[in-house]
Amino acid sequence: MVSKAWMLGLCLALFASIAAAAQDRGPVTNLPLPRFVSLKAAEGNARRGPSLSHRIDWIYTRRDMPLEITAEYGHWRRVRDRDGAGGWIHYSLLSGVRTVLVEQDLLPLRMRPDANAPEVARMAMGVVARMGACNRDWCELTAGGYSGWAPKTAIWGVRPDEERD
Structure with missing residues (x-):
């Protein structure tokens, strides 16, 4: 017979593993986080937050530049470049083509x-x-x-x- 404490421990371990797996996936796309993409456009504004009303902190000007997506919010993706700089970019400016x-x-x-x-x-x-x-x-x-x-x-x-x- 299985004890209640053992079952509770098993349930908690299962819940923790599900929560950890959910954190490794984007809430919008369900794709892995972090993941690498490239800049589709010749120019892309990296903003302080996920909307057009947020200030532009960085402008990427190199098409195909590899970027790492670290978060998702609606149509926005938080990215960082090789130097750690970045911000929120509209998803339409990004491509799944790997560079x-x-x-x-x-x-x-x-x-x-x-x-x-x-x-x-x-x-x-x-x-x-x-x-x-x-x-x-x-x-x-x-x-x-x-x-x-x-x-x-x-x-x-x-x-x-x-x-x-």
Whole structure:
């Protein structure tokens, strides 16, 4: 026979796990939080709060810039960039197309996800590249007509544990 205290403990543990899972999802989209997206528009205003009446704190002027969504409210998404700056941006200015920011100068792109694979190109620090597949340690990047694999540690816009086909 199961005791009431044991059942209560089980219920509380289950509730805590459900609450934690709910906090990891956006209340509007039910998509994971945080998550990476890119700036769809050539310009996007990051506001202090989630409405047009809030002051503009930051203006992003680089199409395809990777941004991290940290919160949702109605049609607004709170984002931050690689430097931690950001604010609330209207969802219509964001895209699910994944891009990353190169954080290492002259980053070698490899033919395969292997440090000993032949180098196919180099990317300058600050380049915004489209992200393709990712395994545990490497991501496939495309920019300027070149495509190759780079270590996750050299780019911003992907979680360390993220894998993509």
